[in-house]
Amino acid sequence: MTNLKLEEQMDELNSLIDGEVLTDETNRILYSTDASIYQIEPLGVVLPKNKSDVQKAVEYASNNGLSIIPRGAGSGLSGQTLGQGIVIDFTKYMDRIKEINIEESYVRLEPGVTLGVLNQTLSQDNKFLPPDPSSGNYCTLGGMLGNNASGGHSVKYGSTIDYVLELEVVLADGEEIKVENLEIGSQQFKAKLNQSNKVGDIYQQILELVKNNKELIAEHTPDARKNCSGYRLDEVLADQQFNLAKLLVGSEGTLAVITEAKLRIAELPSEQAIALLYFDDLDKAGRAVDKVLELDPSAIEIMNYGFLELVRKNHADIDQRLPDDLKTALLIEFDGDSQSEIEEKILQTEELICDELGLAFEIDTAHEEAEQKKLWSVRKSAVPILNKLEGPKRITGFVEDVAVAPAKLPDYIRRFKEIMDKYEVEAIIYGHAGHGNTHPRPLLNLKQEEDIEKMEAIAQDVYELVNELNGTISGEHGDGLLRTDFIEEIYGSMYDLFQKTKEIFDPEYILNPGKIVVDTTDLLTENLRYGADYETIGVESDLEFATEYQKEVEKCHGCSKCRSVVGTDMCPVFKALGEEKAAPRAKANILRGLISGRLDYNEYLKSRAFQEVFDLCLNCKNCYLECSSEVNIPKLIMEARIQHYRQTGQPLVNRFLGASEVLGKLGSITPKLTNTFLDAAPLRGMMEKMTGIAKKRSLPEFTDNTFKEWFAGRENKADKKVAYFVGCSTNYYHPEVGKGLVQLLEANGYQVIIPDQKCCSVANLNYGNLEGVQENINYNLESLVEVVKEGYDIVADCPSCSLMLKEEQLDVVDTKEARLVAENTYHINEYLLNLKEKDELKLDFNPNEIDFLYHTPCHLKAQGLASSTEELLGFIPELEIKELDAGCCGIAGTFGLKKDKYDLSMEIGENLFKKIESSNLEKVLTDCDACRMQLEEGTGKAVRHPIEILAENLSD
Structure with missing residues (x-):
């Protein structure tokens, strides 16, 4: 297809819908990855506003030979939402909870709603949707339905498929239908069968397919407590009920596109408690799982020796808690309506597993919420630790979701380790023992052909083992590009039924092609984000990076956590806009596109498109603080801005706002006149046009007497001395803050001095004005180094100033002098609390009832x-x-x-x-x-x- 024809088609599609169609280079790069190891650039992206938009987009794609790829948060690990067609992203507009019925315990919603938002809303009525994938704060319900998501608590509460009541979907030809559970023989069911159209054909053919192949389906369906691989034909017919909705759950958008769902919700348990069982042998832990399941736990997690050793090395507090001879641990959670009920179950667990059967040698318990979180942190700490490992080998998810019968889990783990040893590959093993579901992530370097070949060989050996144990290749992460190659091997002749199912729903293979049913092979190793042919252009950074700039960019694996709108402080810009380009991972994706040559470095770097993406950051640092891989996105953004503005030049508004100290000095010459000017609407309108400063913004008033003017006449001698770095705002607008700081320090026996200083220049750093920030840093260092050498500590009342002196200026000038200043700089809160720690803080305060x-x-x-x-x-x-x-x-x-x-x-x-x-x-x-x-x-x-x-x- 020529670019011209594609552009015409996308323009035509855009004219048909109320939502947006994105075809620009930026968005195609942003939607070319998810949380998997793959990268495929789509033709375009549709952001639908309603069901009609989805219907029109699918119909248009069908009529023009284009494919449709439904997408949620892009948090999938298997590449389910990647393809060379039109991506439909539901998260910006179709994210409404349309109905909550507490009496009948159901919710009706659009596919873009995230589980975190849903459960936060439901919690007000003591309800929740139980399936709890680790991505629960940010994954969407559409994604959960497409994937049949579950999580650690599914051992008690089941998977997404168990909560589906109705689905409204768009078929491959654009027709909209509703699917639900129907009683065979009912008038409603007969009416569906008797329709002489596409809907009737689907009901007739699927009914016939399932009825005629009952034994085949039963024989080839994996023996696992949960399964999201292939099509769930085993769920279509049960107890004279026919349920097409359950067939669509877990189908990864390959059979229909979900536009609305009605889901069953449950009562939130009021109490929880945890038991941590310690074993000296893996087999004993495996035997214990089946016994504990009889007590109806809400979660059973397994952590083997390698996992526990990793935790010991990285968490001293947890290491002290764990016994020396520990080889395997089970984390068991019970929930219910009363603590007495739960305590009884924990007692039964101890009596059965420790005393009667002698399987575990010790039990640790937690009833308080904080203590439970600490024990769960043991289980959840592996992936963040592994993501931080140095070196070219990275944790690689490709055999990370096998599920077998719990009784077979020890055998599977042992033989899995033998496969890893065979290929000399390290892998930490942990997972959901209650349903025999493990999540190992081998360490590989997919930039090397040798390791790509190892990945393929390991997958083949592991899935042969899974087949032998009659397990499933995916318990909860889905097939996608990662596992589709192996579905036929696992399901045998039942795979023919999958092909027929696909052809019944989507004979032209319009919907998410390349997933579950395909006529190609080698999907596992094609379209890798980092493959053997991956190269970088070797960009030199201006800022100081602990590792190479390239490595910092590549640390982001796209998990989508930074798209959370509940449960985290990041990312405030994404929370406001709801657009992929606003998310922190978007910045890493664009930068990787630049250094890998997917984007033209010289042209794109100076483009307006680049600026639009990298303007969407506040440098609040929340993403860096909360990122499980510790990717320093704010620093990468500052580096990107430096390189961008070096080519384009700084806009006037950046230069104006970066000169806060100069403006402060000028405004303070005649503060009353300046304040009058800033209050005059016509003058503010002119100022907006000239400088880019918003006329709507109320600006602080200049003080009649700056803090430094007040301080110049102050005399106070004391033995202890401290240097005060005065923020521009304190000096020119709020001198009362500085006065308060001086009073506090003097009350504690300190003489305060103000060394020669300029603005810390944090604004210039944020705007990529490297020359401006270097000038001020060098000036300040010359002065501050001397006072530190004289024995002074440095304090600041402004958090941004103290952060600049302690951390950010080291990104610009990483010298021993800069480190000396950083090591001796404190925010005033920190300084006062340090005095308290040394019993030197004056704590004589008057009571205040405010x-x-x-x-x-x-x-x-x-x-x-x-x-x-x-x-x-x-x-x-x-x-x-x-x-x-x-x-x-x-x-x-x-x-x-x-x-x-x-x-x-x-x-x-x-x-x-x-x-x-x-x-x-x-x-x-x-x-x-x-x-x-x-x-x-x-x-x-x-x-x-x-x-x-x-x-x-x-x-x-």
């Missing part, structure tokens, strides 16, 4: 000081503080001052504003002056710095 709302700045959290303000204010008797815990406020220093970013910044802060406005508390605190500006803008309430409160309440 209650405060408190917002934690992102850059304070980035320094590990998230709870520091609450701890300090807790020293004031009778004072109460309520943490707002609503994420980033959205201003990001100067980001929210820009005309083209103002609305986005306010949208990001909306939840925070609502929390403040709905509270009956009027007093609001935050440690960051930019956050203060944003909170006052969004709520109209006055906001203060916590240091002011501490200083005001010092007793004489």
Whole structure:
């Protein structure tokens, strides 16, 4: 197909729907990967707004010989949502929960709803949807249905297929139908069979196919407690019930496209507790699983010796907890309506497994929520640890989802290890023992042909073993590109039924081709994101990276966690926009496209498209703090901006906002006149046109007397001395913060000095103005190094200033002088708490009965000081503080001052504003002056710095 014809087709499709059609180079790269090891660039992406859009897109594709690939969050591990057709992404618009019926325990929703949002909503009525994949916070219900997702608690609660009541779908020709459970012989069922159209054909042919092959289906369906491989023909007929909905669950969008689902929901258990059983032998643990299953646990997780050794090396606290002679552990969770009921089950477990059968030599229990989380952290720590391993070999998911009967699990694990030894490959083994489902991830370097061949050989050997044990090649992660090659081997002659099923629903193979039923081979090793032919162009970075710049880019494996909208603070921009390009992983994907040559480095780097993607970052650091692979996306973005603006030049608004100290000095010459100017709407309109500063943004007033002017006349001699790095905002707008800091330090016996200094230049760093930031860093280092050598510590009241001096300036100038300054710089909270630790902090505060709302700045959290303000204010008797815990406020220093970013910044802060406005508390605190500006803008309430409160309440 020529590019011209494709462009015409995409334009025509765009004219047919209410949603969006994306065909630009950027989005094709962003949708070419998911959380798997593959990369395939689509023709385009449809963002439908309604069912009609989906129907029109599928019909158009069918009429024009194009394929359709349904996509959720792109969190799949098997490449299910990749293909050279039209991707339909439901997450931006079709993400509505349409009905919640508590009395009848069901929910009706669109496929773009995430499980995290659904369960957060349902929890208000003590309900939940039980299947709990590890991606639960961010995976979509459409993806879960397409994949038949499950998780650790499926041993008790089952998989997604067990909760489906009805599905509304679009067939391959664009026809919309509803499928549900029907009683054979009922009028409704007969009506479906008697239709003389595509729907009637499907019902007639699937009924005939399943009825005529009952024995074949029973014989070849894997003996596993859960299975999401192939088509679930075994679920279509049961007890005189015919259920096409269950056939579509787990079909990965190859039979129909789901547009709405009605799902059963369950009651949330009110109590949980955990038992951790310790074994000196793998077989004993395996024998214990079947016995524990009789007690109806809600989860059984297995961790073998290699897994436990990995945890021991990386978690000293957990190492101390684990017995020395431990070889295998089972983590067992029970839930229910009462602790007494659960305690009885744990007692039964101990009596049976430890005392009567003598299988486990010790049991550890946890009833408190915090303690349970700690024990679960043992189980969940492997993948984050493995993702951080240095070297060319990376954990590779390709035989990571086998499920066998629980009784066969020890045999499978032992023989799996023999296969790994045969190929001299390391793999850590863990998984869901309750359904015999393991998640090993061998360490391979897929940039080498030798390891690609090993991957293929290992997969073949492992799946032959699975076949021998009558297990399934996928318990919960799906087939996709990863396992489709092996389905026929596992299912034998039943594979013919899969082919017939596909042809009944989709004879032209329009829907997600290349998955489950194919006429090709070698899918496992084709279209690898990193293959033997993968090369990079060798980009030199301006910033300092602990590892190579290229390696930092490639650390992102696309898990999709950064698309979470509940359960995390990242990513505030994605939460506001809901677009793939806003997610942190999008930046890594674009950069990988550049260094690998998929994108033209010189041309794309200076393009508007590049700028649009990399503008969508606040440098809040939340993604870096919460990324399980510790990819430093904020730093990669700063590097990208440096390289971009070196070619294009800095826009005026960036230069203007990066010169905050110069502007502060100018505005403070005649502060009253400046403030009058900034309050005049016509003048602000002119200013917006000239500088790009939003006229809607209320700007802080310049003070009549700057902090440094006030401090110049201050005399206070003391033996202990500390150097104060004064933020621009404190000096020019809020001198009361600096005064409070000085009062606190003087009350603790310190003489405060202010060394010669310029702005820390964090804004210039954020905007990629390397020359501007280097100038200020070098100036400050020359001064600050001297005061440190004289024995001074450095304190700052602004979280961004202290973060810059402690961490970010090392990204620019990693010298021994910069490290010396970094090692001796503290945020004021940190410094005061260190004094408390040494019993040197003056704690004589007057009682204060006022209650405060408190917002934690992102850059304070980035320094590990998230709870520091609450701890300090807790020293004031009778004072109460309520943490707002609503994420980033959205201003990001100067980001929210820009005309083209103002609305986005306010949208990001909306939840925070609502929390403040709905509270009956009027007093609001935050440690960051930019956050203060944003909170006052969004709520109209006055906001203060916590240091002011501490200083005001010092007793004489």
